[in-house]
Amino acid sequence: MCTMHDLIKEVLVTEVQINDICVRLGKQLTEDYKNTPRPIVLGLLKGCVPFMSDLMKHIDLECEIEFMDVKSYDGTQSSGDIKIRMDINTSVKDRHIIICEDIVDTGKTLDTVVKLLKHRGAASIEVVTLLDKPEGRVIPFTPKYIGITIPKVFVVGYGLDYNELLRNIPYVGVLKESVYMK
Ligand code: IMP
Numbered sequence: 001m002c003t004m005h006d007l008i009k010e011v012l013v014t015e016v017q018i019n020d021i022c023v024r025l026g027k028q029l030t031e032d033y034k035n036t037p038r039p040i041v042l043g044l045l046k047g048c049v050p051f052m053s054d055l056m057k058h059i060d061l062e063c064e065i066e067f068m069d070v071k072s073y074d075g076t077q078s079s080g081d082i083k084i085r086m087d088i089n090t091s092v093k094d095r096h097i098i099i100c101e102d103i104v105d106t107g108k109t110l111d112t113v114v115k116l117l118k119h120r121g122a123a124s125i126e127v128v129t130l131l132d133k134p135e136g137r138v139i140p141f142t143p144k145y146i147g148i149t150i151p152k153v154f155v156v157g158y159g160l161d162y163n164e165l166l167r168n169i170p171y172v173g174v175l176k177e178s179v180y181m182k
Helices: 015-032 049-056 108-119 177-181
Strands: 008-013 040-045 064-074 077-086 096-104 124-132 145-149 172-175
Touching (some): 015 049, 064 108, 077 108, 108 124
Parallel strands (some): 040 064, 040 096, 096 124
Antiparallel strands (some): 008 172
16 A cells, blocks of 8 residues: 655655754744743744644743744745735734744745735744755745755655645655656
């Protein structure tokens, strides 16, 4: 029987590495925001779910969590057209926002979301991302908190999908080209 794991060419970030990243970034955020009142950790659905859930357990601060659903990908390509499918449920005016993302690729999603939150009067906005794919950048964007930098390959697992599937793989892996060349 073929399992999800048979669709993976190579494991890029293991479960152990992911755990170490969450501990490290959680400590860093705890230190950096220790004097900041009630920051909002804003997850970008749906890819942020496993990462945000693990990361927030290591943020030792009083913080709120919120979500937005922003869609840009179609198959293995960024459509470049960012749609906000679900907006944040609270005012960001004068609030300190930590955007939590699974991966930064072209930078278009974060550029759009950061501009929107600035326009709405957020006091500060930083980004924490599990993965950074700098070779994919179309718009200059440097996230402050990065789990790990990866090459320009299409990855799935730990929240990242291929056409909405494979998000539940517990590690980050490179998808076999044969899966999307069909
Ligand atoms: P950007 O707007 O191109 O920076 O893309 C950000 C979004 O694209 C991420 O939140 C993911 O949903 C998606 N994405 C980018 N690269 C990958 C990938 O390698 N696998 C799966 N989704 C990806």
